[in-house]
Amino acid sequence: MNPRAMVKLSHFLNSRNKLFQCRFLGEDAGNCFRLMSSAGISTAGQSYGADGRSSGHIYADYSIFKGKAALSACPVLPTFSKTGSGYTKVDRRGTIMLTFRPAIGERKYDSEKKQLFALSVTEIGSFISLGPGDSCEFFHDPSMQSRDAGQVRKSLSVKPHTDGYFISLSVTNNILKTNNRVTVPVTTAEFAVMRAAFSFALPHIMGWAHSTNPPTDNVGRDFVKVHPQLAAASEWDR
Amino acid sequence: MNPRAMVKLSHFLNSRNKLFQCRFLGEDAGNCFRLMSSAGISTAGQSYGADGRSSGHIYADYSIFKGKAALSACPVLPTFSKTGSGYTKVDRRGTIMLTFRPAIGERKYDSEKKQLFALSVTEIGSFISLGPGDSCEFFHDPSMQSRDAGQVRKSLSVKPHTDGYFISLSVTNNILKTNNRVTVPVTTAEFAVMRAAFSFALPHIMGWAHSTNPPTDNVGRDFVKVHPQLAAASEWDR
Amino acid sequence: MNPRAMVKLSHFLNSRNKLFQCRFLGEDAGNCFRLMSSAGISTAGQSYGADGRSSGHIYADYSIFKGKAALSACPVLPTFSKTGSGYTKVDRRGTIMLTFRPAIGERKYDSEKKQLFALSVTEIGSFISLGPGDSCEFFHDPSMQSRDAGQVRKSLSVKPHTDGYFISLSVTNNILKTNNRVTVPVTTAEFAVMRAAFSFALPHIMGWAHSTNPPTDNVGRDFVKVHPQLAAASEWDR
Amino acid sequence: MNPRAMVKLSHFLNSRNKLFQCRFLGEDAGNCFRLMSSAGISTAGQSYGADGRSSGHIYADYSIFKGKAALSACPVLPTFSKTGSGYTKVDRRGTIMLTFRPAIGERKYDSEKKQLFALSVTEIGSFISLGPGDSCEFFHDPSMQSRDAGQVRKSLSVKPHTDGYFISLSVTNNILKTNNRVTVPVTTAEFAVMRAAFSFALPHIMGWAHSTNPPTDNVGRDFVKVHPQLAAASEWDR
Numbered sequence: 001m002n003p004r005a006m007v008k009l010s011h012f013l014n015s016r017n018k019l020f021q022c023r024f025l026g027e028d029a030g031n032c033f034r035l036m037s038s039a040g041i042s043t044a045g046q047s048y049g050a051d052g053r054s055s056g057h058i059y060a061d062y063s064i065f066k067g068k069a070a071l072s073a074c075p076v077l078p079t080f081s082k083t084g085s086g087y088t089k090v091d092r093r094g095t096i097m098l099t100f101r102p103a104i105g106e107r108k109y110d111s112e113k114k115q116l117f118a119l120s121v122t123e124i125g126s127f128i129s130l131g132p133g134d135s136c137e138f139f140h141d142p143s144m145q146s147r148d149a150g151q152v153r154k155s156l157s158v159k160p161h162t163d164g165y166f167i168s169l170s171v172t173n174n175i176l177k178t179n180n181r182v183t184v185p186v187t188t189a190e191f192a193v194m195r196a197a198f199s200f201a202l203p204h205i206m207g208w209a210h211s212t213n214p215p216t217d218n219v220g221r222d223f224v225k226v227h228p229q230l231a232a233a234s235e236w237d238r
Numbered sequence: 239m240n241p242r243a244m245v246k247l248s249h250f251l252n253s254r255n256k257l258f259q260c261r262f263l264g265e266d267a268g269n270c271f272r273l274m275s276s277a278g279i280s281t282a283g284q285s286y287g288a289d290g291r292s293s294g295h296i297y298a299d300y301s302i303f304k305g306k307a308a309l310s311a312c313p314v315l316p317t318f319s320k321t322g323s324g325y326t327k328v329d330r331r332g333t334i335m336l337t338f339r340p341a342i343g344e345r346k347y348d349s350e351k352k353q354l355f356a357l358s359v360t361e362i363g364s365f366i367s368l369g370p371g372d373s374c375e376f377f378h379d380p381s382m383q384s385r386d387a388g389q390v391r392k393s394l395s396v397k398p399h400t401d402g403y404f405i406s407l408s409v410t411n412n413i414l415k416t417n418n419r420v421t422v423p424v425t426t427a428e429f430a431v432m433r434a435a436f437s438f439a440l441p442h443i444m445g446w447a448h449s450t451n452p453p454t455d456n457v458g459r460d461f462v463k464v465h466p467q468l469a470a471a472s473e474w475d476r
Numbered sequence: 477m478n479p480r481a482m483v484k485l486s487h488f489l490n491s492r493n494k495l496f497q498c499r500f501l502g503e504d505a506g507n508c509f510r511l512m513s514s515a516g517i518s519t520a521g522q523s524y525g526a527d528g529r530s531s532g533h534i535y536a537d538y539s540i541f542k543g544k545a546a547l548s549a550c551p552v553l554p555t556f557s558k559t560g561s562g563y564t565k566v567d568r569r570g571t572i573m574l575t576f577r578p579a580i581g582e583r584k585y586d587s588e589k590k591q592l593f594a595l596s597v598t599e600i601g602s603f604i605s606l607g608p609g610d611s612c613e614f615f616h617d618p619s620m621q622s623r624d625a626g627q628v629r630k631s632l633s634v635k636p637h638t639d640g641y642f643i644s645l646s647v648t649n650n651i652l653k654t655n656n657r658v659t660v661p662v663t664t665a666e667f668a669v670m671r672a673a674f675s676f677a678l679p680h681i682m683g684w685a686h687s688t689n690p691p692t693d694n695v696g697r698d699f700v701k702v703h704p705q706l707a708a709a710s711e712w713d714r
Numbered sequence: 715m716n717p718r719a720m721v722k723l724s725h726f727l728n729s730r731n732k733l734f735q736c737r738f739l740g741e742d743a744g745n746c747f748r749l750m751s752s753a754g755i756s757t758a759g760q761s762y763g764a765d766g767r768s769s770g771h772i773y774a775d776y777s778i779f780k781g782k783a784a785l786s787a788c789p790v791l792p793t794f795s796k797t798g799s800g801y802t803k804v805d806r807r808g809t810i811m812l813t814f815r816p817a818i819g820e821r822k823y824d825s826e827k828k829q830l831f832a833l834s835v836t837e838i839g840s841f842i843s844l845g846p847g848d849s850c851e852f853f854h855d856p857s858m859q860s861r862d863a864g865q866v867r868k869s870l871s872v873k874p875h876t877d878g879y880f881i882s883l884s885v886t887n888n889i890l891k892t893n894n895r896v897t898v899p900v901t902t903a904e905f906a907v908m909r910a911a912f913s914f915a916l917p918h919i920m921g922w923a924h925s926t927n928p929p930t931d932n933v934g935r936d937f938v939k940v941h942p943q944l945a946a947a948s949e950w951d952r
Contacts, residue, residue: 075687089298196675
């Protein structure tokens with residue numbers, strides 16, 4: 001008997017440190033990375049494609065595997081743009097992307113039928129400030145303000161149970177006549193991980209982690225040594 | 239119908255991930271960046287102007303758009319100076335700059351009439367430690383200890399309501415005979431975002447994030463490998 | 477009398493800032509580093525061995541020395557692998573490795589008889605969300621799903637006492653006919669340190685600290701300046 | 715009247731963003747930096763002296779100026795040493811250094827009579843976990859286990875009052891026949907800043923911020939892309 005194999009099985013069943021032993025059928029990578037990269041285009045090394053994408057990005061999620069479905073969460077970073085004035089600003093804030101995959105066998109989950117819900121910054125604020133017994137619900141409508149408004153509706157609800165929360169995603173599509181609901185029970189410990197991870201990710205998603213960090217290259221290190229008359233007093237200065 | 243356009247509308251209305259769809263009339267960039275850069279001077283690339291300003295800085299805020307006004311918050315980093323003894327110290331601590339802009343139409347906010355309030359480190363301490371039902375108020379007087387003391391007074395108050403807080407800024411200018419008050423209702427979720435973001439920013443604003451991080455360049459990496467006899471025991475050593 | 481020596485003794489007894497004055501007999505380094513490096517192979521400088529190991533890694537733990545045993549905790553980082561598609565993903569999540577060493581004399585602890593327990597991400601979630609009076613217990617079985625299933629069982633329990641928690645590790649080995657139990661009383665202050673340190677380490681252990689941080693080299697700094705059309709809106713885009 | 719001067723006065727009195735306007739008589743720099751550098755030796759640029767000291771370090775504290783005394787806090791980083799086996803480990807944990815200076819005039823504080831108290835990692839754990847109404851007290855004896863044991867005793871106490879805490883340092887020196895006590899009232903807001911800043915600093919002081927961060931130079935970036943068979947499963951592997 002191979003003791004290392006034992007270990008892996010144990011971790012798989014106990015704590016699932018080894019990722020992706022629960023198989024996501026239908027795709028290789030999680031959804032987060034797909035958001036970060038162009039499907040089907042492989043770039044090598046640290047180089048950047050003409051479209052500015054980096055292959056150096058690291059993909060990490062947090063996945064909870066339950067009997068009827070799996071729930072994965074991962075941070076999606078903000079995007080930035082350079083203005084004509086020569087500075088960089090947040091163009092679109094990031095999200096926490098939640099992915100639900102229904103079970104189609106023992107520890108197999110169907111990525112073809114996955115449903116997504118991107119928690120906005122303020123929705124993350126709701127999520128991480130949930131007290132014991134609290135619940136919350138968020139609604140997204142991809143067709144809002146179009147002629148199809150109300151035809152497709154997604155709602156994510158977080159409701160307490162005795163040890164943790166039920167996280168449910170409902171997707172109603174009146175055009176395709178489909179109505180889909182998936183619920184994942186999340187233990188108190190798993191929710192604590194999500195809360196800690198989402199709280200950590202929040203300033204990154206908002207772009208504040210980028211704006212508060214001084215540049216780390218050599219030029220940047222000199223930056224803090226000069227006297228840039230950046231007036232914190234400018235509150236008075238208009 | 240362009241599905242991508244739908245998405246943007248939806249995000250705009252639901253979660254406002256896409257920034258600046260609510261228009262700030264009267265200026266292009268937020269106030270934070272103006273504090274970081276010289277107005278009207280555009281520097282290219284990563285180079286530094288003679289004044290030590292960097293165009294590499296990234297600008298990010300958190301904005302809440304309500305019916306009567308918008309409230310934006312962004313961190314303003316500390317400034318540093320190099321002493322004659324050859325080390326770098328914080329010259330002026332940073333702040334969280336709050337900017338209030340009155341509404342002048344549907345989702346349009348008037349930057350010409352904006353009012354600023356720079357939360358100090360200790361005021362941020364008050365803000366992030368507010369419990370449910372707590373309130374706080376801060377007073378700034380730009381003319382303090384001058385002959386005009388008391389002529390212009392700003393007060394920022396944070397008061398609880400059923401779901402969150404009212405954040406109000408009053409500016410009384412006895413010289414110009416103006417009296418200005420703007421209030422933005424902030425939900426519990428939005429306040430949770432502010433609390434998390436302000437808590438994250440606090441050590442950066444204080445300069446502690448700079449002083450606790452080891453240098454990241456090559457020289458710096460060697461630093462931690464030598465035995466600098468930096469005596470933590472120096473408490474006894476005077 | 478050498479005043480510096482005095483200081484060290486004082487710190488040793490009072491606050492144990494100086495590490496390893498309590499001696500771990502039987503090995504020089506803590507267990508964490510051994511996990512990070514290959515035993516008996518010394519690589520010089522910042523170079524990497526053919527196996528990709530770095531000698532540049534820094535080892536730090538948090539150790540609590542009590543009468544009957546010592547408890548050390550240290551973060552074990554995740555491992556990553558590069559996929560055929562050219563991106564990097566978490567291969568195995570990290571852990572917090574707990575090491576128990578029985579006392580074999582005054583302030584001497586026996587590393588030969590040490591017992592290990594690797595807290596998974598979700599177990600860390602349980603640990604850091606323990607309220608006053610709460611307890612938790614985790615079970616690991618290295619032989620699970622093998623013919624030896626149930627022959628070796630480890631259980632870690634955290635139980636409240638008047639000032640803090642008792643942390644106990646039981647290891648039952650039916651094959652070797654051994655039954656081992658070690659308990660370390662942890663004060664409220666020590667538990668607060670563990671909670672803060674484990675919370676800090678959690679996003680690093682999950683790989684989120686890696687995935688949310690933008691690249692810091694020059695190539696990376698350009699990354700945020702381009703317009704990578706990374707659609708946060710992709711929730712709608714399937 | 716110079717409006718910028720007004721601003722500085724206002725900030726000085728209101729929020730003290732501008733540091734060192736309250737004068738520390740008797741020394742130029744705070745105590746933290748002195749711990750980091752050799753007195754009287756000025757090194758230029760980013761170079762390192764033969765003793766391994768860096769002039770690139772940034773100094774930042776948090777100071778509270780009250781009627782009878784000023785209290786300053788600053789993080790002191792751990793020291794590291796390289797072992798014969800080629801890895802780097804924490805040699806001495808860092809501290810939060812508290813410095814008390816008695817007032818000797820309006821907003822003037824006497825650095826010649828300053829008293830120091832270095833909070834250890836576990837004492838910081840006590841400090842940041844203080845609930846409303848809680849108190850704590852720490853004792854340091856620089857002469858412990860010498861023939862002068864008990865001759866000099868320092869005690870730091872943190873006791874609640876209606877809005878915050880009293881932080882007191884008592885130093886009893888039986889040899890010099892001196893007995894010194896200084897108390898600084900700290901508001902709830904100021905304590906919230908200390909709690910947040912100390913919590914932030916804790917993993918840096920422990921060395922965990924160093925050990926969990928991947929190397930940031932080019933060599934380091936490659937590190938996470940290889941498959942270092944660093945066995946998180948090594949719990950089972952002894």
